[in-house]
Amino acid sequence: MSRTALESRRAFAEGTVTATELVETCLNTIERHDAKLNVFLTVADEQARRQAADLDRRRDAKEPLGPLAGVCVAVKDLISTRDIRTTCGSRILEKYTPVFDATVIDRLKQADAIVVGKTNLDEFGMGSSNENSAYGRVANPWDLDRVTGGSSGGAAAVVAADFVPLSLGTDTGGSIRQPAAFCGVVGLKPTYGSVSRYGMVAYASSLEQIGPMARTAADCRAALDVLAGHDDKDSTCSRTPLKDSSWNQSLKGLRVGWVEEHWTDGISEGIAAALRSTREWLEGQGATFVPVSLPHARYGIAAYYLLASSEASSNLARFDGAHYGLRANVKAEGRSGNGLEQMYSQSREAGLGPEVKRRILLGTFALSAGYAEAFYGKASRVRRAIQQDFLEAFQDVDVILGPTTPTEPFRAGEKVDDPLAMYLADVFTVLANLAGLPAISFPVGFTEHPLPLGAQLIGRPFEDRALLDIVERFQDDTDWHLRRPSSLNS
Amino acid sequence: MVDYELIVGLEVHVQLNTQTKLFCGCSTLFGQDPNTATCPVCLGHPGALPVLNEEAIRLAVVTGLALNGSIPPVTRWDRKNYFYPDLPKGYQISQLDHPVVGGGYLDLPAAEGQEPRRIRLTRAHLEEDAGKSLHDETSGTGDSRIDLNRAGTPLLEIVSEPDLRSAAEAKQYLSELKLLLEHLQVSDCNMEQGSLRVDANVNLHVMVDGERVATPIVEIKNLNSFRAVERALEYESQRQLAAFLADGKRIGQVPKQTRGWDDAAQITRVQREKEESADYRYFPDPDLVPIQLAADWVESLRARMSHRPAEIRQRLAGDLGLSDYDAGVLVAMGPACIAYFEQAIAAGGDAKRVSNWLQQDITRSASELGVTLDQFPVPPAVLGELVARIGAGEFTTAQGKDLFQHLLSQGGSVGEAAEAIGIEAVDESALDELCQQLIAAHPQVVDDIRGGKAQAVGAMIGAARKIDRNADPGKVRARLLELIQST
Numbered sequence: 001m002s003r004t005a006l007e008s009r010r011a012f013a014e015g016t017v018t019a020t021e022l023v024e025t026c027l028n029t030i031e032r033h034d035a036k037l038n039v040f041l042t043v044a045d046e047q048a049r050r051q052a053a054d055l056d057r058r059r060d061a062k063e064p065l066g067p068l069a070g071v072c073v074a075v076k077d078l079i080s081t082r083d084i085r086t087t088c089g090s091r092i093l094e095k096y097t098p099v100f101d102a103t104v105i106d107r108l109k110q111a112d113a114i115v116v117g118k119t120n121l122d123e124f125g126m127g128s129s130n131e132n133s134a135y136g137r138v139a140n141p142w143d144l145d146r147v148t149g150g151s152s153g154g155a156a157a158v159v160a161a162d163f164v165p166l167s168l169g170t171d172t173g174g175s176i177r178q179p180a181a182f183c184g185v186v187g188l189k190p191t192y193g194s195v196s197r198y199g200m201v202a203y204a205s206s207l208e209q210i211g212p213m214a215r216t217a218a219d220c221r222a223a224l225d226v227l228a229g230h231d232d233k234d235s236t237c238s239r240t241p242l243k244d245s246s247w248n249q250s251l252k253g254l255r256v257g258w259v260e261e262h263w264t265d266g267i268s269e270g271i272a273a274a275l276r277s278t279r280e281w282l283e284g285q286g287a288t289f290v291p292v293s294l295p296h297a298r299y300g301i302a303a304y305y306l307l308a309s310s311e312a313s314s315n316l317a318r319f320d321g322a323h324y325g326l327r328a329n330v331k332a333e334g335r336s337g338n339g340l341e342q343m344y345s346q347s348r349e350a351g352l353g354p355e356v357k358r359r360i361l362l363g364t365f366a367l368s369a370g371y372a373e374a375f376y377g378k379a380s381r382v383r384r385a386i387q388q389d390f391l392e393a394f395q396d397v398d399v400i401l402g403p404t405t406p407t408e409p410f411r412a413g414e415k416v417d418d419p420l421a422m423y424l425a426d427v428f429t430v431l432a433n434l435a436g437l438p439a440i441s442f443p444v445g446f447t448e449h450p451l452p453l454g455a456q457l458i459g460r461p462f463e464d465r466a467l468l469d470i471v472e473r474f475q476d477d478t479d480w481h482l483r484r485p486s487s488l489n490s
Numbered sequence: 491m492v493d494y495e496l497i498v499g500l501e502v503h504v505q506l507n508t509q510t511k512l513f514c515g516c517s518t519l520f521g522q523d524p525n526t527a528t529c530p531v532c533l534g535h536p537g538a539l540p541v542l543n544e545e546a547i548r549l550a551v552v553t554g555l556a557l558n559g560s561i562p563p564v565t566r567w568d569r570k571n572y573f574y575p576d577l578p579k580g581y582q583i584s585q586l587d588h589p590v591v592g593g594g595y596l597d598l599p600a601a602e603g604q605e606p607r608r609i610r611l612t613r614a615h616l617e618e619d620a621g622k623s624l625h626d627e628t629s630g631t632g633d634s635r636i637d638l639n640r641a642g643t644p645l646l647e648i649v650s651e652p653d654l655r656s657a658a659e660a661k662q663y664l665s666e667l668k669l670l671l672e673h674l675q676v677s678d679c680n681m682e683q684g685s686l687r688v689d690a691n692v693n694l695h696v697m698v699d700g701e702r703v704a705t706p707i708v709e710i711k712n713l714n715s716f717r718a719v720e721r722a723l724e725y726e727s728q729r730q731l732a733a734f735l736a737d738g739k740r741i742g743q744v745p746k747q748t749r750g751w752d753d754a755a756q757i758t759r760v761q762r763e764k765e766e767s768a769d770y771r772y773f774p775d776p777d778l779v780p781i782q783l784a785a786d787w788v789e790s791l792r793a794r795m796s797h798r799p800a801e802i803r804q805r806l807a808g809d810l811g812l813s814d815y816d817a818g819v820l821v822a823m824g825p826a827c828i829a830y831f832e833q834a835i836a837a838g839g840d841a842k843r844v845s846n847w848l849q850q851d852i853t854r855s856a857s858e859l860g861v862t863l864d865q866f867p868v869p870p871a872v873l874g875e876l877v878a879r880i881g882a883g884e885f886t887t888a889q890g891k892d893l894f895q896h897l898l899s900q901g902g903s904v905g906e907a908a909e910a911i912g913i914e915a916v917d918e919s920a921l922d923e924l925c926q927q928l929i930a931a932h933p934q935v936v937d938d939i940r941g942g943k944a945q946a947v948g949a950m951i952g953a954a955r956k957i958d959r960n961a962d963p964g965k966v967r968a969r970l971l972e973l974i975q976s977t
Contacts, residue, residue, distance in 0.1 A: 080537040093536070100530050102537060201536040206776035234539050235778050311776055314571050317580020318534045322636075344573055367571075367771035376773055 005071045005165040005219040012059065012070030019052035019059070019070040019114065026072040026116050029163050033488045037139050037161060039154040041077045042085045043117040048072070051114050066112030068226055073108060074158045074167040077118035078125050078151075079210065080199035081105055084115070088201050089123040089133040089151075092319045092326045092351025102199020103231045104168060104210050111226040116164060119154030123353045124316065125172050125203040127151050128425040130179070131416055132355040139412075140183060141485040142451055146409040149179030149425070155213050156183035160452075161488055166219055168227075170200055172208035173304050174404075174429025177441035180213055181404035181454025184443045186471060186481065187213040188220050189429075191461050192436030193238035195224075196231030202315040204308035205236070207433040215481050217442065217471035224464060238462075245465040251473055252286030257397035259294055262428060267406045274445030274453040275403060281474065282401070292393040292400060296385040297431055301423055303386070304430040305359075306366050306379035313363030316356065321347025358419065387435045394460050399467065403428055404441040404454040428456060438464040442471045443480040450483070492735065493697040496727045497704075498660050498690055499612075499652035500719075502667060503645045504677045505619070505685040506549045511642035512618045513540030513583065518644075520683045524637040532642035534578030539777050546644040547781060549676045550590045550616050552794050553646060556674055557611055559594030561788045565616075567775040572768045575636050576621035586772045588780070589615035596650075596670070597800065598662050599818070609663050610651040619643040640684075646676075652691065657723035661716050664688065669799045673825045681715055688713040692726050693741060696734055704741040705734045710758055712750045722751040726758055802828055810841040819849055826863035830870045837874025840881050847877060851891070855898055868897045875904045883921070886962040889913050914960055924961060925969045928954055939974050947971060 002025075003011060011017045027045050034040050055070060075081065078088050080098035082105075087093045101109070108115060122132035130138045130153025138153040140146040141161040148157045152169030156179035159167050169176040171189035180187025188211045195210050202208070212223035224242070231237045247254060256279075279289060321327035321343055328346030330339055352360070366375035393400065405425055415422045432439035437458050444455040459467045475481050511518055514531035530538035547565075554561050566588035569581040591614035600606035621638035648667070654660045668686060671677045679686045690713060694705045710726060713719045726749075733739070749758040795801065799821045806817035820827055827848060834844045852873070856866055876897070880890040885908070896907040908914070928950045929936055938946040947970055954966045 080535075086536070088536070096536070098530075098535065098537070100535070100538075197537075198539050199537040202777075204776075233541060235541050236776070310773060314569050314581050314771070314773070317571060317573065318536065318578060320573060320580060322575045323533065323578050324535070340575070364771065367773055369769045369771075372771070372773070 002162045003165060004216050005068065005214060006216075006222055008071045008165060009067070009069055009222075012055075013065055015059070017070075019055040020049070022070050022072055023048045023052040023114055023116065026164055030117070033161065033163070036144060036488060037141060037157050038136050039074070039119050039138055039158045039161070039163065040117045041087055041089070041120050041135055041154075044081070044084045044115055045117075047084065048114050048116045051109075055112060055114070066110060066226075067222060068108065068166075069112035071113045071166055072116045072164045073113045074117055074119050074155060074164045075105070075115055076121050076152050076155045076167070076169050078121055078170050078201050078203075079104060079168060080201065081115060081118065084118060086118065086201070087135070088125075089121040089135060090319075090352065090356070091134040092321075092347070094134075094326065096325050098199070100199065102210075103196035103233060104227050105199065107226050108168075113166070113226070119152075119158055119167060121154055122151035122175075123356050124201065124312070125151040125170055125175055125208070126312070126355050126359055128174070128178055128422050129410070129412070129415065130154065131412060132353055134353055137412055140409050141487050142184065143409070143449065144487055145411055146451070147182065147412050149182035149405070149409060151175040151179075152187070152213065153179045156180050156185055156187065159183070159185045159213050159215060160485060162484060165214060166223055167213045168210055168223075169213050170208055170210050171429075171433065172204050172308060173433050174426040175208075176211045176213060177404050177429050177439060177454070177456060178425060180441040181443075181456075182409040182452065184446075184452025184454075184480070184483065184485075185213055185215055186217050186220050186440065186442045187211065188224065188440045188464065188468065189432060189438065190224065190228060190464050191238075191242070191438040192433075193236055193240075194228045194242055194438075194462060194464065196234040196237045198231055198233040198237075202311075204311040205315065206311060207304070207308055217440075217468045217475055220440075221465065221468045221472070224468070228464075240462055242464050243462050243466075245463070245469040247466050247469040247473070250286065251282065251470060254282070254285070254287035254399070254470070255397040256282055256287050256289050257292035257393055257400035258289050259297070259400060259402055260291055261294075261297070262402040267403050268408060270408055270445070270447045271403045271405070271453050275401070275455055278401065278444045278455050278474070281477065285473065290397050292397055294386070294389040294393060294431065296382060296389050299382045300386060300431050300434060301427055303379040303382035304426070304434060305362065305423060306375050307383065307434075309359040309363030310366045310376050310379075311363065312356075313360045313367060316352075316360055319348065319351065320344050321351070326351040355419070383434045386431060390431075390435045390437060390458075398460070398463075399470065400458040402456050402458075404456040405429075408447055408449075408451045408453060432458050437461060438467055440467040440471055442474065443483075444474075445480060446483065452480075492731065494731060495695045496656055496692070496723065497652045497695055498654035498657075498692050498723060500650045500654065500660060500663065501689040501691070502648045502650075502664070503687040503689075504553075504648065504671055504679070506546050506644040506646055507675060507677050508543055508545045508549065508644055510543055512543050512546050512616070512644035513642055516642065520680075522639055524635070525639060527639040528641070532578070533638060534580070540583060540775075542778065542781070543644065546616060547590065547783075548791070549644075550614065550646050551783065551788055552674055552791050553648070553671065553676050554591030554594065554614055555788070555792055556670055556795060556798050557591065557594040557596055557614065557648070559591040559611060559614060561590070561783055562588065562592060563785070564588060564780050564782055565590040566780045567778040568772045569775045570617075571771045574620065574623075575634065576623045576638070576641065578621070578638060578641060582618060582620065583775055583778070584617035584772075585615035589613045590783075591615070596663065596667060598659070598666055599800075599803075601662075607653075607659065609653045612649040612651055614646055614648045617645050617647060619645050657720045657727070660690070660723055661720045664716050664719060666799065669821065669824075673797045673799055673802065673821070673828070674794060675797075675825060684714070688719055690719065690723060690726075692723060692730070694727065694730050694734065696731070705730050706739055706741050706744045707746055708758075709746065709748045710751055711748060711761065712753075714753070718751055718753055721756060722758060725756065729758065797825070806831075806841070810835070812841055812845055816842070816845045816849070820845060823848070823853070824863075830863045830866065830873075833870035834874035834877065837871040838878035839874035840877060843877045843881060844874065847873060851894060867899075867901060868894065872897060872904060879904060883918060883962075883965055885913065886964060889962075920958075921961070921965060921969055924954060924958060925966065925973055927957070928966075928970065929973060936974050939971070944971060
């Protein structure tokens with residue numbers, strides 16, 4: 001079992017291991033095993049080696065080291081990295097290299113973390129299985145024939161397979177938590193506005209956040225401490241700091257909300273059983289369970305797909321072949337001919353995948369004159385109603401526990417032809433995005449297969465640390481997070 | 491003869507006077523090399539996010555107050571979605587239903603023998619400008635080039651109600667609006683640089699059998715000078731009348747048409763019918779937060795209202811005693827002129843005299859030197875002193891002009907200039923003494939003057955010049971007549 005992020009930091013700082021050794025081990029693992037998983041779209045070996053050498057020199061010179069010094073981090077390829085290709089899993093950005101770093105990358109570098117590469121994803125973050133990548137699907141390390149979930153499938157698999165201890169994902173409707181559950185790792189979607197979105201390629205700006213994925217809650221906390229905080233470059237990034245948690249010693253008195261429908265609505269028996277034992281463990285710690293109601297939750301998926309697609313139709317308009325990225329080989333004929341129209345449509349036809357086109361069409365329709373009120377307008381009202389539901393629920397409880405996904409990881413290809421079934425994989429996760437709340441998925445058991453099972457905790461705004469503390473207590477007492485897949489041992 | 495009325499509403503796009511763009515830190519300076527004043531934000535790079543330049547909000551609110559509009563407690567951003575190569579994000583950040591300014595009006599100063607006119611305003615909203623497309627029409631290659639320096643520059647779109655009734659009135663509205671924006675220093679309104687662009691919505695109300703019939707509304711774009719606005723409206727009014735007489739089509743019976751003004755041909759041409767036009771799919775921009783406009787902050791900006799042309803005219807004509815005409819001319823000369831005027835007055839210059847200097851010598855010299863008044867080589871305090879001392883009789887008007895020329899080329903103070911060109915300021919007591927001496931020496935002339943022959947004074951002036959070479963004939967004459975007739 002390789003080191004966690006915090007263990008890497010400690011070992012490096014104490015001189016047990018050099019940053020160069022940490023990076024070489026990581027690059028070597030990628031080299032040997034990634035063909036099976038297809039996680040990395042770009043390996044930043046040169047930059048990583050350079051940074052490691054610099055860190056080793058600085059440690060030898062006894063210079064101060066950042067809180068993630070020496071920690072190898074994989075970054076979802078939706079987050080801009082200066083001088084490292086950023087494809088967003090799309091053909092249209094196959095050759096696009098950003099000229100600037102996302103704020104989170106700046107902060108990782110400030111903290112002396114080492115970005116080793118960019119991970120595979122559903123194109124532009126649109127998908128729940130990582131099968132929508134232009135660069136092929138990612139295999140689930142627990143069963144290579146099954147999906148990792150999505151859209152941060154690569155970022156989840158890379159941690160599950162022990163390539164790196166820490167990765168960054170993005171979560172618009174569950175894209176961190178659902179693959180975290182499918183791959184048996186911890187994934188946190190922070191409170192909306194607590195982490196800067198600057199440099200994350202936008203899919204649905206009002207819903208999404210960057211968040212950490214790791215084997216342990218403690219590693220996620222270390223990453224969150226580096227990532228969170230106001231950024232002048234993102235107007236939606238809050239000045240409210242994350243709150244300190246009161247659950248870092250004991251969970252006695254914790255009130256856990258329990259949404260009745262979420263425990264019965266077609267969730268698999270394995271997940272129901274794992275949730276029951278999680279509940280028992282929490283009760284054993286002195287937590288009490290309180291039934292809560294989210295009457296509008298059942299409209300969540302519909303509202304989510306309307307809002308997210310509407311924003312996507314606008315956010316993705318810039319990928320038109322005119323300024324960067326793929327341009328179809330059409331001779332544009334200025335204003336007179338229809339060359340311009342052809343250039344647009346052929347570039348987008350060739351550059352964007354079917355799911356992205358589906359959502360652009362859906363969003364364009366939802367915003368079009370005469371329909372905007374019935375679709376976008378109504379979905380916005382559902383969103384406010386769901387926010388209100390949570391506000392009321394959190395009067396009586398501190399957190400809400402439920403399943404992350406209705407089922408364990410499904411087989412690759414099983415749902416690709418049924419977009420609606422695929423969308424329902426997000427039924428429990430989209431609520432936190434619609435309401436802007438922090439939510440975490442963590443491993444709570446395995447099927448006999450074994451396939452990992454995840455539970456989700458949703459918290460009050462800016463109480464992200466409470467979620468991490470609860471999961472950390474759970475991990476102190478259980479060993480689900482210590483189990484590793486055997487698929488790569490051969 | 492058909493009886494009809496021209497109905498015009500104008501949309502004026504004003505580039506606000508900010509140092510940097512609306513949502514990024516790039517310079518708004520005109521004339522930089524193509525695509526150099528750009529960054530990931532205004533280039534629409536993936537992942538880049540807009541951050542509001544609050545100065546643009548301040549300028550918009552000042553304008554809104556000056557136009558008597560209402561400033562809402564909250565204003566919000568929307569995306570207007572359409573594809574064009576000079577719009578790198580594929581949408582423009584604009585304001586749909588929570589604009590920064592609601593309503594308002596602009597009063598047009600009454601011309602001779604006319605009623606004053608109040609033009610109502612619909613709204614004013616902020617938006618970012620697009621880049622510039624340069625289409626190569628000559629080489630035959632069909633190449634188009636894009637300059638994104640202008641992309642993201644803040645624009646305030648001021649929309650009037652259809653209250654304008656003639657091409658001349660539209661021009662007058664634009665002139666008064668431009669003056670207002672210049673005096674508030676909200677925009678430089680440089681039309682050649684595209685800082686002020688106009689679209690017009692035009693139709694006719696034609697009297698048919700005693701009934702008022704509205705013709706279809708046409709939007710005219712590309713109006714890049716006041717003259718173009720005037721000519722386009724004149725042209726369009728004739729064209730629409732002819733069209734109505736030919737086909738009788740009324741408003742609502744044909745789709746709204748967009749026409750472009752072709753300045754070379756002096757005609758409007760069809761650009762598109764509304765049916766083909768884009769559905770902009772407006773929705774609130776999720777990258778920006780609504781802006782709270784605190785009431786006390788808005789109130790604090792009312793202090794700027796003293797810079798409105800109407801207020802300045804009133805101050806100049808009412809408080810400082812200029813004629814309405816002179817007040818109007820000075821205001822029309824712009825804010826630098828008013829600042830110069832006010833500083834010259836503060837230095838002791840008489841308002842009327844300073845006004846004359848400004849309208850004549852200073853304007854001429856500034857234009858010869860190719861400088862604006864804020865760079866004019868004779869500072870307003872120096873001119874004020876010069877004018878004051880001429881007024882006090884220390885220098886003759888002719889000497890004043892000599893001194894002005896010297897100050898213009900050499901700089902320095904009035905005293906230094908007088909010394910340099912050998913002019914001694916006349917002391918008033920010396921003038922009195924000289925005149926008493928002359929009166930005593932020429933009793934006959936004095937009698938003639940008292941007898942009504944004022945021209946007889948000439949003889950004494952000749953004598954005065956023999957006593958004092960520097961004596962100002964005009965002053966000697968005036969003082970002599972005053973002394974003789976008062977006794």
